[in-house]
Amino acid sequence: MxxxxxxxxxxxxxxxxxxxxxxxxxxxxxxxxxxxxxxxxxxxxxxxxxxxxxxxxxxxxxxxxxxxxxxxxxxxxxxxxxxxxxxxxxxxxxxxxxxxxxxxxxxxxxxxxxxxxxxxxxxxxxxxxxxxxxxxxxxxxxxxxxxxxxxxxxxxxxxxxxxxxxxxxxxxxxxxxEWYQPPNIEKTFMASTFDKVEEPPIEYNGLIVRPHHAPFGTPFQGFAKRIIRPDDRPIDLSSDIRHSIKSVAKSWLSEGYFEDENLFISDSIKDYLTIYSNAEKTVSDRVHACVPSLVYGNCAYFSYETPRAGLFDKVLGENISSGYNEIDQEKLxxxxxxxxxxxxxxxxxxx
CATH class of the missing domain: 3.40.50.2000 (Glycogen Phosphorylase B;)
Incomplete structure (x- = not known):
């Protein structure tokens, strides 16, 4: 077939x-x-x-x-x-x-x-x-x-x-x-992946790696949108005009993702999987930062409200938005x- x-x-x-x-x-x-x-x-x-x-x-x-x-x-x-x-x-x-x-x-x-x-x-x-x-x-x-x-x-x-x-x-x-088993990294670290909202305060005494899930930016977008979103930093557009303007202005005044320490960008899917499979824990507003972390046996915290979080319901007994959780591998x-x-x-x- x-x-x-x-x-x-x-x-x-x-x-x-x-x-x-x-x-x-x-x-x-x-x-x-x-x-x-x-x-x-x-x-x-x-x-x-x-x-x-x-x-x-x-x-x-x-x-x-x-x-x-x-x-x-x-x-x-x-x-x-x-x-x-x-x-x-x-x-x-x-x-x-x-x-x-x-x-x-x-x-x-x-x-x-x-x-x-x-x-x-x-x-x-x-x-x-x-x-x-x-x-x-x-x-x-x-x-x-x-x-x-x-x-x-x-x-x-x-x-x-x-x-x-x-x-x-x-x-x-x-x-x-089942597609890829990443190599082990000896150094201890956690992953923090935020592409939609600003990273919340994190309590962690160690290296924090910050993967960025849009490594190629936003190709083919129009000129006006480039003005509103000059880089791929999170902006919060809503019906609150004042709030939206502040968010766009903040994006213009920033240096983009390279303001962050330990920014991780790659054109390789395997590189990202290596990060998530080795991170002690992952916190993110991206469901697919949390999924590989859980699959490879680590804990994850999905810190964002969206109907897409429903994909965790069947495999995770706890609410992944309530804090760090691990997956039951046998249940999976x-x-x-x-x-x-x-x-x-x-x-x-x-x-």
Whole structure:
């Protein structure tokens, strides 16, 4: 069986953890399959170029991004999946949003036109408004999406009736240890990863490494957005205009991420995994800084409020936003085995 693994884009390095975790899941579940990884970075770039600055800012401020429009740039972007014959396509990650699915429109339409079934694995969304659900459901109807394995209960409850087969599962990044086992670092340290909000006070008598999950900045953004966000430091845009202006001004007056001590930036997914697998503990506003830390047996504290935190519910008894927690490795193994069986079922119904 030839499977196209439709990856995302590693402008956010956590997407790489999802993509490689998905590959590990596929290979362990369907060991005789041929897996072809295909990046959607070109589709991401085309969408960023097409949608423009104003809409990007509106998305951040108002959480509105459910446009139904064909963009010239998207239609011009070629994705390698359009050239391959395949038996199945798998789309992993937090793609149940207009922001993500819109980028895949041309790809998914091409697969559907050629009668290639599509399975979403570890699917979730950060927004579940009525408008967002309507947008996502239109994609389920338009494209040959046969099965959905979600990463949180909310996504399952919203969309389980829109596919032939659905399973309330876990995030693909929980398989990342099956893709890569990092080398040991002898030095003791912790990791603090904050790309959305300012780092809170941390009590730790030792080295604090500060990974930055957007190593390539924000390519293809418009001129006006570069004025508002001159670098990739966190800015807090909201309906509070005064607060938003203060946040933008602070970003302009800073020296960017290089104000921080022990900043860590790399173009290698494995380098980040080496940090998280060796850190005594991790505190972050990024879910995918916490996931590998937990998977590799360390403790993590997710210090940010978002529906995306729901991906921890099934594998972690404690609330990860309440403090540092470790994962029950046996419980995780049980969930991973169950998801592997669910993927087998999804493949069968998709034939």
């Amino acid at each position: 030839r499977i196209l693994l439709l990856k995302t884009w590693i402008t956010n390095i956590g997407n790489g953890f999802i993509d490689k975790g998905a590959r590990a899941l596929i290979q362990s579940t369907l060991p005789d399959s041929e897996v072809i990884e295909i990046s959607a970075y070109g589709n991401f770039a085309a969408d960023e170029k097409a949608t423009g600055t104003v809409s990007n800012i509106a998305r951040e401020v108002l959480d509105i991004d459910c446009r139904e429009k064909d963009y010239q740039e998207q239609n011009k972007a070629l994705n390698l999946s359009e050239l391959f014959k395949a038996d199945l396509a798998i789309l992993p990650g937090c793609v149940l949003t207009s922001h993500a699915l819109r980028k895949y429109d041309k790809v998914l339409q091409s697969l559907t036109n050629r009668d290639i079934p599509i399975i979403i694995v570890g699917g979730g969304g950060g927004i579940y408004t009525k408008e967002m659900q309507e947008f996502v459901r239109k994609r389920f109807k338009r494209f040959k999406i046969t099965a959905l394995l979600t990463r949180d209960k909310k996504a399952y409850e919203c969309y389980n009736d829109d596919v032939i087969y659905a399973y309330d599962g876990i995030d693909c990044a929980f398989y990342i240890d 193994r049980v969930e991973k085995r169950a998801q592997s069986e669910a993927l087998k079922e999804a493949v069968e119904v998709s034939k």
